[in-house]
Amino acid sequence: MVKDMASSSLEDLCLHINMKISNIKMLIVLRDIGEDDSRKTVLTKMQNEVILIHDLLMKMESQVKQQEKLKYSLKEMQKVAERDEKEAQHLLGQIPCYLPEPPKSCNMVPTVKHKGQTKAVETICKKKPAKEIKNIKEAALITTEEFQSVPVYMKGRITHDQINAFVQEINKAVVGKYKILYQPLKSMSAPDKNLYHRFIEEETKDTKGEFFIVEDDIKQFTRLKLDKRFHMILCILRHCHRVREIRCSGLTRYVIC
Known part of the structure; x- marks a missing residue:
């Protein structure tokens, strides 16, 4: 072996x-072939072709490297796009259900038949006579970031949705009050006139130009209970600069910021 x-x-x-x-x-x-004069021309051509092929190979190598860089960039862009899509889907799922719907300013007129002919459906926009419109200031809803910034001892077990539901009730009271204030006295009912005079009496020099409500307004226009939880949420709203208080003559006025 x-x-x-x-x-x-x-x-x-x-x-x-x-x-x-x-x-x-x-x-x-x-x-020996290279020293043969009759074959030098062919060898020279072959040499030139080899040089050209070498140049082409170098260009191809450069293109391949560029394609690899592009491929890497596209992969990075894909990762970013996928991350943005996930964030967008998350945000879409977090849209609060209490956001108001966009106003509808146009009515659709149905098709009308006249003497055997059908008129095309037309969109007629509502046109109201020009008059002075007085805006009523309302408190903005609390964002997620603002809610997270509220100290834990201040929030207790109160949730983000509960706070914003409270804000909406406060806005109902503000709108209810100032709609009466902006009405002509002649068009008011007797109960509204009584409310109007109370609203005027509650105003002071510190509330001039401000939108505010008092506890009687909250009782009048909302179903909120003026309990401990009520004052806890008011404390959060003051922390988030949604309301501030003006105390005068034994009456607390909640001013919309």
Whole structure:
């Protein structure tokens, strides 16, 4: 068995030496061909073609590298797009249900048939006579970021939705009060006139130009209970700069910020 291994190694060595001799002979032949004047033109053309092929290979390598960079950039963009999509889906799912719907300013008139002919449906926008419109200031809803910034001891077990539901009730009281204040006295009912005179009596020099309500307004226009929870949420709204208090003559006025 040792003899067989030695024989195999010797054959491999001989084969390797023979290949080297063959390569040397090929190089000698090629050298002799290169010295042949009749074949120099062909060799020169071959050399030029090899140079061109080399240049093309270099350009291809450069293009491949650029494509790899582009591929990497696209992958990064895809990751960013996927992350933005997830964030958008999350935000879409967090839209509060209490946001007001956009106002509808146009009515659709149905198709009208006249003498066998059908008129096209037309969109007629409501046109109201020009008059002075007095805006009523309302408190903005509390954002998620603002809610998270409220100290824990101040929030207790009160949730974000409960606070914004409270804000909406406060706004009902503000709107209810100032709608009466903005009405002409002649068009008011007797109960509204009594409320109107109370509203006027509650105003002071500090409330001039401000929108405010008092506890009687909250009782009048909302179903809120003036309990401990009521004052806790008011404290949160003061912290978030939605309302501020003006105390005068034993009456607390809640001013909309």
